[in-house]
Amino acid sequence: MITHKHDIIIVGAGIAGLAAAFEAAQAGHDVAVISKVFPTRSHSIAAQGGTAAALGNMEPDSWEWHFYDTVKGSDFLGDQDAQALFCQEAIDTAYFLEHIGVPFSRTEDGRILQRCFGGHYSKFGQGPPVRRACLAADRIGQVMLHTLFGQCLRYKVNFYNEFIVTHLLIHDEGCCGVMAWELVGGETHIFHARLTLLATGGYARLFKVSTNSAINTGDGMGMVLRAGLPLEDMEFVQFHPTGLYPWGFLISEGVRGEGGYLINADGERFMKRYAPAKMELAPRDVVCRAIQSEIKAGRGIEGKPCVHLDITHLSEKTIKERLPQIREMAIKFAGIDPKKRPIPVAPTAHYSMGGIPVNVDCEVLADGKKTVMPGLFAAGECACVSIHGANRLGTNSTMECAVFGRRAGKHMAKLAKRTSFLPLPERQIKAGCEEIKALLNHPARTSVAEIRESLQESMTRNCGILREKRQLEQQLDFLRTLKRAYQKIGLKGLPSSYNLALQEAIELKHMLNLGEAIVRGALARTESRGAHCRTDFPKRDDKNWLKHTLIFMKEREYRLDYKPVIITKFQPEERRF
Numbered sequence: 001m002i003t004h005k006h007d008i009i010i011v012g013a014g015i016a017g018l019a020a021a022f023e024a025a026q027a028g029h030d031v032a033v034i035s036k037v038f039p040t041r042s043h044s045i046a047a048q049g050g051t052a053a054a055l056g057n058m059e060p061d062s063w064e065w066h067f068y069d070t071v072k073g074s075d076f077l078g079d080q081d082a083q084a085l086f087c088q089e090a091i092d093t094a095y096f097l098e099h100i101g102v103p104f105s106r107t108e109d110g111r112i113l114q115r116c117f118g119g120h121y122s123k124f125g126q127g128p129p130v131r132r133a134c135l136a137a138d139r140i141g142q143v144m145l146h147t148l149f150g151q152c153l154r155y156k157v158n159f160y161n162e163f164i165v166t167h168l169l170i171h172d173e174g175c176c177g178v179m180a181w182e183l184v185g186g187e188t189h190i191f192h193a194r195l196t197l198l199a200t201g202g203y204a205r206l207f208k209v210s211t212n213s214a215i216n217t218g219d220g221m222g223m224v225l226r227a228g229l230p231l232e233d234m235e236f237v238q239f240h241p242t243g244l245y246p247w248g249f250l251i252s253e254g255v256r257g258e259g260g261y262l263i264n265a266d267g268e269r270f271m272k273r274y275a276p277a278k279m280e281l282a283p284r285d286v287v288c289r290a291i292q293s294e295i296k297a298g299r300g301i302e303g304k305p306c307v308h309l310d311i312t313h314l315s316e317k318t319i320k321e322r323l324p325q326i327r328e329m330a331i332k333f334a335g336i337d338p339k340k341r342p343i344p345v346a347p348t349a350h351y352s353m354g355g356i357p358v359n360v361d362c363e364v365l366a367d368g369k370k371t372v373m374p375g376l377f378a379a380g381e382c383a384c385v386s387i388h389g390a391n392r393l394g395t396n397s398t399m400e401c402a403v404f405g406r407r408a409g410k411h412m413a414k415l416a417k418r419t420s421f422l423p424l425p426e427r428q429i430k431a432g433c434e435e436i437k438a439l440l441n442h443p444a445r446t447s448v449a450e451i452r453e454s455l456q457e458s459m460t461r462n463c464g465i466l467r468e469k470r471q472l473e474q475q476l477d478f479l480r481t482l483k484r485a486y487q488k489i490g491l492k493g494l495p496s497s498y499n500l501a502l503q504e505a506i507e508l509k510h511m512l513n514l515g516e517a518i519v520r521g522a523l524a525r526t527e528s529r530g531a532h533c534r535t536d537f538p539k540r541d542d543k544n545w546l547k548h549t550l551i552f553m554k555e556r557e558y559r560l561d562y563k564p565v566i567i568t569k570f571q572p573e574e575r576r577f
């Protein structure tokens, strides 16, 4: 076993982790970033459409309009103190990104180019869509991630790539680091830190059809749950309306932002029946349910569960300059040139609104409410501040990672000076090592891949876009069966170096626990709000459910708790688009 010591340990090298690492290292700290994959392979690389900031480069815009849209988009479940702060800081953060070298697309006069995205409008939702998404063609994630990575190298951040973090090291006084398994060397490493940040991304790989990378298995949230700490609003899983059918790869909302139409089998622009004013640029939960309803009513294309996304009316120049990756994906995978024929699309699992409860300085909340867990922080998609509430607006996530990643980095830099190294919890380390040893030494009686596929398939069927009591209960039973099957996993006889089966087994454990947290939250919430749509409770119920879900796990038993939503300015109202 090898032990490393750093002031600040950051788990995750996506936009959130690297933004934090940059700030803490720039302030002079010894920072280490641990990642399952090489940093520029983190899922942030896949972000396409843009990053939100009310710069007003194309037409007048204001952070207050962005704030209103984010509140309404969240179906009033977001915390408005965090949402207001986010929309204000997004503006400076966009210029920060420009100054560190992010190569944004430009207007004729050299300013950052912006485009429309669903849910972003002018005049407190009363005006037309506003161009608020700062773009770099259709590869915003790539340019943000590469630029931040370059800056981290410049400030001498230490990188531990291809290390999978397996456990948090926590005792009564706080968090003092993490345990990890090095994939190449095939052994356990201890990372001892004054402060630890989780920036491990989302869990949309729990579903069969997903836009997410294979690594998005929710490990950080899984570790938090296992450590006895709560998760917040896990039942809110975002399905993106337009995944390339049948694979589910993302066709960015930027395509509709540039003027794309959604068409059913009758050739009708059906959004006029669901969101007459905002049409294809209504928020994702609304567009998703519209597509699902068209398919259910038998108006899918050629009887298949998909509709058409049509951009044949856009110019060849716009498609090639603004949407080059989308064009390439449609040609390579579906054999369709989008200038000539519409693209077949269907909803696909995309984003986790819920996560590890934190305050606006990214400190993890041990009770989910006010009490801070010393030494432990979370930022990015794995955290829940909560700015997205029940439904995230497109382009708000990469900006959330940049805004709150930087806040975490700056806050940790301040605290690190006066935080000492806590002693390592020897008993926990021993138990962690034994858990890995048991997996490696048991003979195989069930396959990891089989359990994972059953989990993904059943979550999609029973806890997908449309949910109801009976199916959710069935899913809870089925999860118990899958957890029993997990006990029979064994990896005996496999080499310890580059043992990807071990990585998959560790990930699967988290996925099963998170699956149960999602289903339990969804079963308890007897209303429909944002992305959580109960066909047996179709209305939003502010009287009983204007509150955040907290879920705890102790020795495999789950406990639910709730906390109020912070409302500072905009009172809940009916959502019409």
Ligand SMILES: Cc1cc2nc3c(=O)[nH]c(=O)nc-3n(C[C@H](O)[C@H](O)[C@H](O)COP(=O)(O)OP(=O)(O)OC[C@H]3O[C@@H](n4cnc5c(N)ncnc54)[C@H](O)[C@@H]3O)c2cc1C
Pocket: 011, 012, 013, 014, 015, 016, 017, 034, 035, 036, 037, 039, 042, 043, 044, 045, 046, 047, 048, 049, 050, 051, 052, 140, 141, 163, 164, 165, 166, 199, 200, 201, 202, 211, 212, 213, 215, 216, 219, 220, 250, 252, 350, 351, 379, 380, 381, 382, 394, 395, 396, 397, 398, 399, 401
């Ligand atoms: C296809 C796609 C397109 C998108 N487009 C947009 C867009 O246009 N605009 C927008 O705002 N948002 C978009 N999003 C959402 C956005 O990209 C993500 O929410 C955001 O980038 C997440 O960043 P992150 O830093 O939180 O985590 P990630 O980028 O997911 O990184 C997670 C990191 O954690 C590490 N990690 C995880 N578990 C472990 C472990 N156990 N041990 C060690 N390391 C671990 C991984 O190696 C990785 O480095 C898109 C998402 C997808 C999937």
